[in-house]
Amino acid sequence: MATAAITAERENYLNQEYGIKSWLLTVDHKRIALLYLLSITFFFFIGGFFALLIRLELLTPAGDLVQADTYNKLFSMHGQVMIFFFLIPSIPAVLGNFLVPLMIGAKDLAFPRINLLSWYLYIIAGVLMVHCMLTGGVDTGWTFYTPFSTAFSNTKVIEAGLAIFISGFSSILTGLNFVVTIHRMRAPGMTWDRLPLFIWAHYATSIIQLLGTPVVAVTLVLVVLERALHLGIFDPTRGGDPLLFQHLFWFYSHPAVYIMILPSMGVVTEIIPCFCRKRIFGYKFVALSSISIAVFGFLVWAHHMFVAGISLYAALIFSALSYLVAVPSAIKVFNWTATMYKGSITFSTPMLYAFGFVGLFTMGGLTGLFLAALGLDVHVTDTYFVVAHFHYIMVGGALMGYLGGMHFWWPKISGRMYPESLGRLAALIVFLGFNLTFFPQFILGYLGMPRRYWQYPPEFQVLNVLSTAGATVLAVGYLLPMVYFLWSMRYGKVAPDNPWGASGLEWMTTSPPPTFNFDQPPVVNWEAYDYEHIPAPQEARSGG
Amino acid sequence: MFDTFPLWPTRASTTAGSVDALFIFLVTLSALMSLVIFTMIMVFAVRYRRRKGVAAEQIEGSTALEVTWSVIPLFIFVVIFVWGAVIYFKERTPPRGATEVYVVAKQWMWKLQHEEGQREINELHVPLGRDVKMILTSQDVIHSFYVPAFRIKQDVLPGRYTTAWFRPTKAGTYHLFCAEYCGSQHSGMIGQVVVLEPAQYEVWLSGGGASGTMASNGQNIFQQLGCSTCHRSDTQGRGPDLVGLFGKPVQLEDGRVVTADENYIRESILTPGAKVVSGFKPIMPVFQGLVSEEQLNALVAYVKSLNPSPSGAAGGPTVVPSGAKPQEPKVQ
Incomplete structure (x- = not known):
C-alpha cells in the first residue's frame, strides 16, 4: 500500500541509524528502552524456566526430579533473577525509559549518557549473574539470610551478591535520571497537576530507588565481607547479630515491592481512563497515594520479622504501620473503579490486563491484611500463603501491569499493531493460568506447607498438582505475546499515531517517534486526561 | 494419621481456635470487599460499555467519597490490628508454671530435652491440656519451629534463646516443620509432635532413659x-x-x-x-x-x-548444696 510505504519510510528513532554500533552506543532513551526490553525478556525466560522446574519438582511429594541442592538453587535464582533482573527494571527501565521524556514533552532524559551507563551496569551485573548460574549457582534464597549465607552456604554467594550490588547501581541511576528529568525537563505548561499519573508513579518509584537501593547494596557488601574476610557483623559466633541483617535487608526489600508495583499502578492509571474515555477519578488522590506509598513503604519493613525474634512492642508498631500503607493502595483501587462509572468502556487487550491487575492486586492487597495481623502472621508467615500473597502482588499485579503497558504502548514503540484477538486470548490465558497456579497456594499455606520445601507430606499433593497445572497454562500465556509481538514487527498493521485515542503527549507524535521525540516542542494548555476533547481512535492501516 | 486432601488444618491447641477465628473473619471480610469491588467493575463494564452516540460523562472526583473510602477501611484496619495484636500478645507470653522443653536446632535435626531429662530427636511428646514452653536455640543457622496444628511458629536463632508456648487440646500426632530455609535438607528437617493423654504421658516420661533432670x-x-x-x-x-x-x-x-x-x-x-x-x-x-x-x-x-518458687523446675534442687566440693577456679 502506497501510504503505508510512505509512513514506513518516515524517519524515526528505529530507522534513523542502522548497525550494531548505533544501538550499543546510542544515547536515545527509546533505543535504550529497547535494549532493556531485550535484556529483561532474556532474564524473564530464565527465571520462568526455573519456576517451571520448581513446579515440576513439586508435582509429587517426594523429591524426585532434581536433587535437594539443585532445588534450593532453583528457587534462589528464580527469586534473584525475577526480582533484581526482571521486575525491578521491568516497567521503569523499559516503559519508563521510553515514555517519561515523551509524556512530559522532553527530547530525552536529563542525562542520556548516564542512562546508557545504567544499561551497561545492568548488563555487567547480568553477565556476572549468568556466570554465577552456569558455574554452580547460589542457594541462599533471594533473601541471603545470615549466618547461612555468610558462614554455611558453600555456593557462589559472593558472585551473586556482587551481581545484585552492581544491578543496584543501574537502578539508582535510572531513578536519579527520572527525578531530575521530571523536575527539570517538563514542557511549557506541563505543570505538576497536569502530569500523567504514570509520571507520578515513576517519581515515587525513583525516590525509593534512590533512598532504598544504597541500603541493600551496603548490606550485600557486608555479607560479602563477612563471608570473605570473616568479619563478625551478622554471625553470632563472631559477635555479630543475624537479625541486624534482616533489618537492613528488609529496609530495602520491602520498599522494593513498591518499586515493582508502583510503576504498574501508573500503567493501569493510564489504561483505564483511555478505555473509559474519561478523566481519571480523583487525580490528586491517586497522585498523592503514590507518594504516600513510597513514604510509608519505608516504615514497615519489620513486618517480615514477626516471628524472627524482634521485641513484642516493635512488632506492634510495625503491624500498625503496615495497615497505614494499605490505605493509599485501597484509595487507588476505589478510584480506578470509580473512573469506570458513566464511562464509555471498550475491552481492548490493555484494558483486559488492567481489569486483571485490579482484580489480582485487590486479592494480593487483601491477603496482605492477613499477614499484617500479628497473631495470624505467626501461623502463615514462611508458608505458601506468603508465596501466594506476593505472587498476587508481583506477578498478578506488577507483571499484569507490565504486559498491559506493553500492549498499550507497543504501537508507539514498534509502529505496528499486535493482533487484537490473540492479545485478548493471551490476557485471558494469563489471568486463568495465574489464578490456577497461585490460588491453591493460599490454601496450602493455611494448611501449613512451609515455603522452600523440596519434598512435602503427601496430603499437600492435590493442591500442588493444581498449582503446577496452572503454571503450564501461565507459561503459554507468556509465550504467546512474545510470539505475536515479534510477528507484528513485520506483519502487523501499521500503527497510527494515536491508535487508542489516548491523552498524553506521547500520542501526539508519530508512531514510532522521531529521535528527538517531537518535531515541534510541545506546549501544554490542557488538563491531564482531557478525554472530553480527544478525538476518537484512529483506524489502523494494514501493513506489508 | 493425616487426611489425604484436607482443606482445613487440624486445630489442636488453644491458640489455634483464636487464630482460626481471625482468619475466618478476614476471609469473610475480604470476600465481601472483593465482591463489592468486582461487582461494581462488572456492573460498570456492562452498563457503561461503549455505545454509539453515548459519550462518557466527565467527572472530576469527589473529596467526600475519597475521605469515605479512606476512613472506613482505616477503621476496619484498626479492628484487625487490635485483634491480631491481642492474639500475638498471648502467643508471645508463656503462662507461668508451664512445662519446659529445651530445643536445640541444627542442620537438619531437632534435638529436644524435657526438663525432666528425657531427650528426643525430631519428636516431641507432650501432655494434653498442659502448657508447654519451649526454649529454643540453634547450633548453626536460623531455623524455625513450626507446628501448623498449634498455629505457632518461632524462629530459632544461633547465639540466643527465643521462646514459644502452646497448650494442646487434642491428642494426636502433628507435623513439626522447619519453616526458615536452612540449607540442603531444609525440607527434611521435619518431625512430629505427639500429644498424649496425661496418664499416657506419665508412662512415656518414666519409660525414657533419662539420667537425672x-x-x-x-x-x-x-x-x-x-x-x-x-x-x-x-x-x-x-x-x-x-x-x-x-x-x-x-x-x-x-x-x-x-x-x-x-x-x-x-x-x-x-x-x-x-x-x-x-x-x-x-x-x-x-x-x-x-x-x-x-x-x-x-x-x-x-x-x-534455684528459685524457691513452687513453679520452679520439677525435681530440681532448690538450693546450692553446701556439701559441694569447691574446685579450683578456671582462669581463661
Missing part, C-alpha cells in the same frame, strides 16, 4: 566447671548469689537494670563481661566455645531451679 545435670556441670567456687549462696562469693535470681531485675555495674531471663543467664555464662552485676568485678572467665548448647541449657535449667 536437666537441673541436676546442670548442677553437675556447674560444679565441674568450677562455677560453684565463686557463685555461692553465702555472701563470701566472688560472683553474685544465684539463688532466687531468675526472673528478677538485676542492677548492673553501668547503671542499667535488666531482667534475669534465659538470655541474660546465657550471655552471662558465655560472655560475662557484657553485663557485670553491680558490686562485682569482671573477673569471670569467658565460656564461649567451651560449653555445648546442651550443657548451656542444663546450666540455665539449673539456675532457674
Whole structure:
C-alpha cells in the first residue's frame, strides 16, 4: 500500500541509524528502552524456566526430579533473577525509559549518557549473574539470610551478591535520571497537576530507588565481607547479630515491592481512563497515594520479622504501620473503579490486563491484611500463603501491569499493531493460568506447607498438582505475546499515531517517534486526561 | 494419621481456635470487599460499555467519597490490628508454671530435652491440656519451629534463646516443620509432635532413659566447671548469689537494670563481661566455645531451679548444696 510505504519510510528513532554500533552506543532513551526490553525478556525466560522446574519438582511429594541442592538453587535464582533482573527494571527501565521524556514533552532524559551507563551496569551485573548460574549457582534464597549465607552456604554467594550490588547501581541511576528529568525537563505548561499519573508513579518509584537501593547494596557488601574476610557483623559466633541483617535487608526489600508495583499502578492509571474515555477519578488522590506509598513503604519493613525474634512492642508498631500503607493502595483501587462509572468502556487487550491487575492486586492487597495481623502472621508467615500473597502482588499485579503497558504502548514503540484477538486470548490465558497456579497456594499455606520445601507430606499433593497445572497454562500465556509481538514487527498493521485515542503527549507524535521525540516542542494548555476533547481512535492501516 | 486432601488444618491447641477465628473473619471480610469491588467493575463494564452516540460523562472526583473510602477501611484496619495484636500478645507470653522443653536446632535435626531429662530427636511428646514452653536455640543457622496444628511458629536463632508456648487440646500426632530455609535438607528437617493423654504421658516420661533432670545435670556441670567456687549462696562469693535470681531485675555495674531471663543467664555464662552485676568485678572467665548448647541449657535449667518458687523446675534442687566440693577456679 502506497501510504503505508510512505509512513514506513518516515524517519524515526528505529530507522534513523542502522548497525550494531548505533544501538550499543546510542544515547536515545527509546533505543535504550529497547535494549532493556531485550535484556529483561532474556532474564524473564530464565527465571520462568526455573519456576517451571520448581513446579515440576513439586508435582509429587517426594523429591524426585532434581536433587535437594539443585532445588534450593532453583528457587534462589528464580527469586534473584525475577526480582533484581526482571521486575525491578521491568516497567521503569523499559516503559519508563521510553515514555517519561515523551509524556512530559522532553527530547530525552536529563542525562542520556548516564542512562546508557545504567544499561551497561545492568548488563555487567547480568553477565556476572549468568556466570554465577552456569558455574554452580547460589542457594541462599533471594533473601541471603545470615549466618547461612555468610558462614554455611558453600555456593557462589559472593558472585551473586556482587551481581545484585552492581544491578543496584543501574537502578539508582535510572531513578536519579527520572527525578531530575521530571523536575527539570517538563514542557511549557506541563505543570505538576497536569502530569500523567504514570509520571507520578515513576517519581515515587525513583525516590525509593534512590533512598532504598544504597541500603541493600551496603548490606550485600557486608555479607560479602563477612563471608570473605570473616568479619563478625551478622554471625553470632563472631559477635555479630543475624537479625541486624534482616533489618537492613528488609529496609530495602520491602520498599522494593513498591518499586515493582508502583510503576504498574501508573500503567493501569493510564489504561483505564483511555478505555473509559474519561478523566481519571480523583487525580490528586491517586497522585498523592503514590507518594504516600513510597513514604510509608519505608516504615514497615519489620513486618517480615514477626516471628524472627524482634521485641513484642516493635512488632506492634510495625503491624500498625503496615495497615497505614494499605490505605493509599485501597484509595487507588476505589478510584480506578470509580473512573469506570458513566464511562464509555471498550475491552481492548490493555484494558483486559488492567481489569486483571485490579482484580489480582485487590486479592494480593487483601491477603496482605492477613499477614499484617500479628497473631495470624505467626501461623502463615514462611508458608505458601506468603508465596501466594506476593505472587498476587508481583506477578498478578506488577507483571499484569507490565504486559498491559506493553500492549498499550507497543504501537508507539514498534509502529505496528499486535493482533487484537490473540492479545485478548493471551490476557485471558494469563489471568486463568495465574489464578490456577497461585490460588491453591493460599490454601496450602493455611494448611501449613512451609515455603522452600523440596519434598512435602503427601496430603499437600492435590493442591500442588493444581498449582503446577496452572503454571503450564501461565507459561503459554507468556509465550504467546512474545510470539505475536515479534510477528507484528513485520506483519502487523501499521500503527497510527494515536491508535487508542489516548491523552498524553506521547500520542501526539508519530508512531514510532522521531529521535528527538517531537518535531515541534510541545506546549501544554490542557488538563491531564482531557478525554472530553480527544478525538476518537484512529483506524489502523494494514501493513506489508 | 493425616487426611489425604484436607482443606482445613487440624486445630489442636488453644491458640489455634483464636487464630482460626481471625482468619475466618478476614476471609469473610475480604470476600465481601472483593465482591463489592468486582461487582461494581462488572456492573460498570456492562452498563457503561461503549455505545454509539453515548459519550462518557466527565467527572472530576469527589473529596467526600475519597475521605469515605479512606476512613472506613482505616477503621476496619484498626479492628484487625487490635485483634491480631491481642492474639500475638498471648502467643508471645508463656503462662507461668508451664512445662519446659529445651530445643536445640541444627542442620537438619531437632534435638529436644524435657526438663525432666528425657531427650528426643525430631519428636516431641507432650501432655494434653498442659502448657508447654519451649526454649529454643540453634547450633548453626536460623531455623524455625513450626507446628501448623498449634498455629505457632518461632524462629530459632544461633547465639540466643527465643521462646514459644502452646497448650494442646487434642491428642494426636502433628507435623513439626522447619519453616526458615536452612540449607540442603531444609525440607527434611521435619518431625512430629505427639500429644498424649496425661496418664499416657506419665508412662512415656518414666519409660525414657533419662539420667537425672536437666537441673541436676546442670548442677553437675556447674560444679565441674568450677562455677560453684565463686557463685555461692553465702555472701563470701566472688560472683553474685544465684539463688532466687531468675526472673528478677538485676542492677548492673553501668547503671542499667535488666531482667534475669534465659538470655541474660546465657550471655552471662558465655560472655560475662557484657553485663557485670553491680558490686562485682569482671573477673569471670569467658565460656564461649567451651560449653555445648546442651550443657548451656542444663546450666540455665539449673539456675532457674534455684528459685524457691513452687513453679520452679520439677525435681530440681532448690538450693546450692553446701556439701559441694569447691574446685579450683578456671582462669581463661
